[in-house]
Amino acid sequence: MLKTAFKNFNKARFLRYYSNPHTLNEIPLNKWFPATPSITEIQPQASQMTTAKLPNGIKLVGETLTSRIAPSVISVRVETGSRYETYENSGTSHFIHRFFFSATNVRTRVRLVTELQKTGALVSASAGREEIVYRAECLQEAVPRVFELLSDSILSSRLIEYDMPPHREEVKLDLEHYAMNPKMILNEALHQTAFNGKTLGRPLLCPPHQVELLKAKQIVEFMDEYYTPERITITANNFPIEDLSKLAMIYYGTLEPGKMKEKETPVYTGGDCQMHEYNFEDCEAKVYTAIGFKGEGSETSRSCHALNVLAAILGEGSNKYTRSTLGKASILHRNVVSKDPGLHEAKAYNTIYSDAGLFSVFLSGENGKSIRDGIYRVLEEIHRISQNLDDETFERAFNRVKFLRESSKESTSGLNEYMSTIVNRPGLEDISTSPSEVKKAAENLLNNKITLVSYGYLKDVPTTHDIKL
Numbered sequence: 001m002l003k004t005a006f007k008n009f010n011k012a013r014f015l016r017y018y019s020n021p022h023t024l025n026e027i028p029l030n031k032w033f034p035a036t037p038s039i040t041e042i043q044p045q046a047s048q049m050t051t052a053k054l055p056n057g058i059k060l061v062g063e064t065l066t067s068r069i070a071p072s073v074i075s076v077r078v079e080t081g082s083r084y085e086t087y088e089n090s091g092t093s094h095f096i097h098r099f100f101f102s103a104t105n106v107r108t109r110v111r112l113v114t115e116l117q118k119t120g121a122l123v124s125a126s127a128g129r130e131e132i133v134y135r136a137e138c139l140q141e142a143v144p145r146v147f148e149l150l151s152d153s154i155l156s157s158r159l160i161e162y163d164m165p166p167h168r169e170e171v172k173l174d175l176e177h178y179a180m181n182p183k184m185i186l187n188e189a190l191h192q193t194a195f196n197g198k199t200l201g202r203p204l205l206c207p208p209h210q211v212e213l214l215k216a217k218q219i220v221e222f223m224d225e226y227y228t229p230e231r232i233t234i235t236a237n238n239f240p241i242e243d244l245s246k247l248a249m250i251y252y253g254t255l256e257p258g259k260m261k262e263k264e265t266p267v268y269t270g271g272d273c274q275m276h277e278y279n280f281e282d283c284e285a286k287v288y289t290a291i292g293f294k295g296e297g298s299e300t301s302r303s304c305h306a307l308n309v310l311a312a313i314l315g316e317g318s319n320k321y322t323r324s325t326l327g328k329a330s331i332l333h334r335n336v337v338s339k340d341p342g343l344h345e346a347k348a349y350n351t352i353y354s355d356a357g358l359f360s361v362f363l364s365g366e367n368g369k370s371i372r373d374g375i376y377r378v379l380e381e382i383h384r385i386s387q388n389l390d391d392e393t394f395e396r397a398f399n400r401v402k403f404l405r406e407s408s409k410e411s412t413s414g415l416n417e418y419m420s421t422i423v424n425r426p427g428l429e430d431i432s433t434s435p436s437e438v439k440k441a442a443e444n445l446l447n448n449k450i451t452l453v454s455y456g457y458l459k460d461v462p463t464t465h466d467i468k469l
Helices: 002-007 011-018 092-099 109-119 140-155 161-179 182-194 216-226 241-252 301-314 331-335 368-387 391-408 412-424 435-447
Strands: 049-053 059-063 072-078 122-127 132-138 232-240 271-275 287-294 316-318 343-352 357-365 451-456
Touching: 049 241, 049 412, 059 241, 059 412, 072 140, 072 412, 092 122, 092 132, 092 161, 092 216, 109 140, 132 140, 132 412, 140 232, 140 241, 161 182, 161 216, 182 271, 182 287, 182 357, 182 451, 232 241, 232 412, 287 368, 287 435, 301 331, 301 343, 301 357, 301 368, 301 391, 301 435, 331 343, 331 368, 343 368, 357 368, 368 435, 391 412, 391 435
Parallel strands: 059 232, 271 451
Antiparallel strands: 049 059, 072 132, 072 232, 122 132, 287 357, 287 451, 316 343, 343 357
16 A cells, blocks of 8 residues: 555655645635634533532542543642651651551552552652642543542551661651752751741751651651641542532541641741851852742732732743743843852742741852842842832733642642642632732731841851841
């Protein structure tokens, strides 16, 4: 057949037809081709989020439409994390993360992994300051089996002292890995300094001194206290909500409701933290600094969205060759990084928690003098925005925030995370804000004590006492 096709192929005719300048005129571009379906006929029906609740209080989140082509994502979100720990059991969330998909009370680790491999599913877990999330991605037909394995690993994980030594080694490797990450070190120090080591200031990772001290009994007690139905949210994408309710009732319906303890309110204190050392052999920068400000929680939705827009206005900047043109247009690049070749990078972040927040700007540079000048320029830019913000700059930043939000929902896992977050923090759904609110948010940042955390060769790096707002 292939030989016949080449035999009948007339090369001269082909070249003559497509090299003719009048050929393009034969295709009308100002009207639809005959038999072209209308847009309404091929427009896919949008799926909507739907919710349900089990009798014991577990929240269920699903979609109205499903597809056998796309993968299904199941996540179990538990409202707990490092902010709920105490000094005695600090690091529990880190160990819980490491115990995920280990042995259970009815399955060995080998059997658990073997059964999972037969489904072709991918599983993961993450531990944050306010939530621990378990997630599985698989084909829609495999959801019932994967759901059963996931619930077995979460609710029936084997937590005995015999299993602690290998997980202690895993935690030690995590600590060694993150110890070589300057941004991770700064982020941890920033939270601990900003919130005085309490609530959101408690360490996200297990402290080194706790690795050998933490007992399996303390992990069990922590899970018994916080793994209660009113703290659990099960989210499913591309899986019928009716079937999800049946599965959740089978595996989670026997959980007895607990007493929802009031969480301790975070108190922002600000302050200084300087770490005079340097052990990043593969990093170009010699000084790393984070400037922190009191942010807003999801309970004050419009204020926290105004800070999101402010972070987009400041943007990010770099003196590296590989940066994108988008970063070149940001305020941090134009007015901070590009003014001093000694600065390597600068980027603004806005971290939102349920009842508090932390706005920060990270800087990295060659020496303390460049970092010092960069800090003052950042404060000047925030002050300038609090006084004057034109509509064009606001619209560009607002559209950027909106684009990032919508693009994160394009993947099934991203949509799953969004749905789970919106159900537990409904204030984050509406991202409306205005230029006046952004200006007010910038002014509020400067009206509170700042947090300044630095790492590296800190000669000439200022402290909060040297900065006059």
